[in-house]
Amino acid sequence: MSKHKIKLYTTINLNGGWDCCDMALIEEFDCETKRQAECREEFWRREYKATKNSRKCHTTADEKKEYNKEFNKKVNIIKNPLRNLQPSEPCECGGHYKHRNKAIHLRSQNHQNYIIKKQNENIKLILCENINCI
Numbered sequence: 001m002s003k004h005k006i007k008l009y010t011t012i013n014l015n016g017g018w019d020c021c022d023m024a025l026i027e028e029f030d031c032e033t034k035r036q037a038e039c040r041e042e043f044w045r046r047e048y049k050a051t052k053n054s055r056k057c058h059t060t061a062d063e064k065k066e067y068n069k070e071f072n073k074k075v076n077i078i079k080n081p082l083r084n085l086q087p088s089e090p091c092e093c094g095g096h097y098k099h100r101n102k103a104i105h106l107r108s109q110n111h112q113n114y115i116i117k118k119q120n121e122n123i124k125l126i127l128c129e130n131i132n133c134i
């Protein structure tokens with residue numbers, strides 16, 4: 001992508017180019033790495049709500065994780081529109097799962113707890129039958 005398609009540069013070009021713009025120093029900031037400088041630049045970009053400078057200077061690990069999650073959701077909807085319409089299937093444990101996620105559900109903590117609880121009930125039942133307590 002050409003840098004001239006970025007909103008900031010488009011705005012500058014539409015208003016007469018760099019000759020018609022002023023650039024002001026906001027802060028002198030001591031840092032050791034470029035990453036530290038980008039973090040500080042991002043702080044000021046957000047502080048001034050710089051709507052024309054819509055590109056983030058720095059993204060935190062949590063922001064990247066959230067972005068990737070949302071991006072993958074959108075890609076999945078575009079790539080697999082029918083897959084997302086699959087109805088959930090009920091499970092004997094009380095939970096629900098989509099057919100494609102059955103194996104994941106069967107290994108889930110909720111389902112495993114249900115299996116253990118069911119096995120314990122069966123053991124109690126067998127013990128009761130053996131000692132004629134029913």
Ligand SMILES: [Zn+2]
Pocket residue numbers: 091092093094095105106110111114
């Ligand atoms: Zn289940």
